[in-house]
Structures are given as structure tokens and as C-alpha cells.
Amino acid sequence: MHNKNKKLSALGFFLIGMSVVSFVVFYITTMFSNKGYTYIDPASVELVQTEEIPEGAPTAIITTSLGEIRAVLYPDYAPVTTSQFIRLANDKYYDNTCIFDTKANGYFAAGSKDSSSSLPDAARSEQEKNPLELHQNLWSFRGALCAMNTSVDTSFTKRLYHNETYYSGSRFMILDSIDFSDADTVQQFREASASEDIADAFLTYGGVPNLSQQVTIFGQTYAGFDVITAICQAQAQAETNGAGFTPPVDEIRILSIRIGEYGSEDAAVNELQQLAEPDTGFPETTQNPQGTE
Secondary structure (H helix, E strand, O other): OOHHHHHHHHHHHHHHHHHHHHHHHHHHHHHHHOOOOOOOHHHHOHHHHHHOOOOOOEEEEEEOEEEEEEEEOOOOOHHHHHHHHHHHHHHOOOEEEEEEEEEOOOOOEEEEEOOOOOOHHHHHHHHEEEEEOOOOOOEOOOOEEEEEEEEEEOOOHHHOOOOOEEEEEEEEEEEEEOOOOOOHHHHHHHHHOOOOOHHHHHHOOOOOOHOOEEEEEEEEEEEEEHHHHHHOOOOOOOOOOOOOOOEEEEOOEEEEEEEEEOOHHHHOOHHHHHHHHHHHOOOOOHHOOOOOO
16 A cells, blocks of 8 residues: 555655646747737838938927937827827927936937936826837837837736736937947848848948837938947946946936927938938948947
């Protein structure tokens, strides 16, 4: 009887062990097979950031302590994020706020009341819980305005089926560009890209490809790329608050954001449009997106 009990106990442990292994295999299989991505058909993608901006489109003139950046906004593609950005800008919420993170060849982050990236208590609720708004027509090209992700609604089950909900808020990033000057890097990038048109756009306009379809894009810079590069390449402090942010050593501020409409004055300074016209050549500020020799 004693041996029989030992055999039953061993069998029980074996079955429990196999159940655990089976569940882990099921979990991993589910994670890989149910990625939760929205299918993107490369043939139907419209690269609206590279197209001519229609007259009357909403714009933001972002005046920083290092110069002016002009961007077109996309309420049709990111309505919640764009509406909040316009409202906050009109309410002067961004006036005299800090740029709290700079990454050379990457981006800068702005919209905090101080260089520690903190938010006022009142801003931690609905204002910071906008749903992620991804669209196949918007990509992380150089000059893209992106809402910073703030939190995620998750659980074991949601992770299992990849149904987490990501949120963004009032703080935003403006992208610069990784270095595309290395021929091997360019070749690898082309081979890894599912779309030749999207790859060509990144190589023409610059950008940060690994942020593609990861953050809400709600605008595109059309003038002031030199200012973006200057801010991103400003000497940065070491990380101090555990959030991964590295603010500039010499404080850089958003002085104001003015909402307007795209008109003839904007068309005259549209650097992206100059890029799209081969006969005009590359402007100096966009020919070398990384600011390197």
C-alpha cells in the first residue's frame, strides 16, 4: 500500500508538472500567434506626412527658446489627441513649460511644468488617459509630433490575449532621426521593411523607425527641422529620477504654442515640400538629418 501511495503521489506531481508545461506552451503560442496588431496593407497606405498640406489645415507654431517649429495637425487621424492638444495650447497650458528629455538622433520630449517631467495632480486623470490612436497613414518620420504614452491597463488575461489598452497624455515628443548614412544599415533596413514606399520615405525624410505604430502621431513638422536637431543634440544631464529622462543641461523651454491655419506664409517656408521637389535639392537642414559631418 505504501508503494502504491508513493506511485500515486509521483503520478500526481507528474500530471501537475505536465499541466504547467502545457499551459506555458499555450501561453507562449498565444502570445506569438495573437499579436494584437492591426493589419496594415502596404498597398493601401497613404503617406500623408509627405503630401502637400491643404490650405486651411490646422497648424501649431511651437516657439521654443532655441527657435520656432511649425507643424500641421491631423484631427482626422488622431481626433482625441489632437483635440486635447489644441485645447491645451489655446488655454496656454504649454506656455513656459520645460523640455525634459533629449535624445540625440532620436527626439525631444516636452510639456512638463519642470525639467523633472512631472505633471500637476489635476492633470493625472482624464487628461493623461487618451486612448492610443494608431493609423496606417502616419509614421514616425523626422518631425512627427507624438503623444507620450503614460500608462497601460493590463492584467494576466489581457497580456495572454494581448488586449492591453495603452494611454497617452498631454506631454509630447517631436522626432529627429537615426543615422541612415551607413550603407549596410540602409540595406538591412530595406530588407526588413514590408513596404518599399515606407522604407523610401524614411530614407528620404529621416525618422525613428522603431517607434512606428507604437505611439500616437498627431502632427508633422514642415518647418524648423534645424531647431529640432539643435534641441535633440543639446548637452544632456545624466538620468536622475529613474524614469529614463535626460533633460538638457541648459534649460530649454516651450515659450508658447499658437494654433492657426496653413496658408501662403506657411507654404513659403515648407521644408518638406522642398524635399519632395527633386529640382530644388535638399535643404541644408534636412539633407543631413543627424547634424553629423
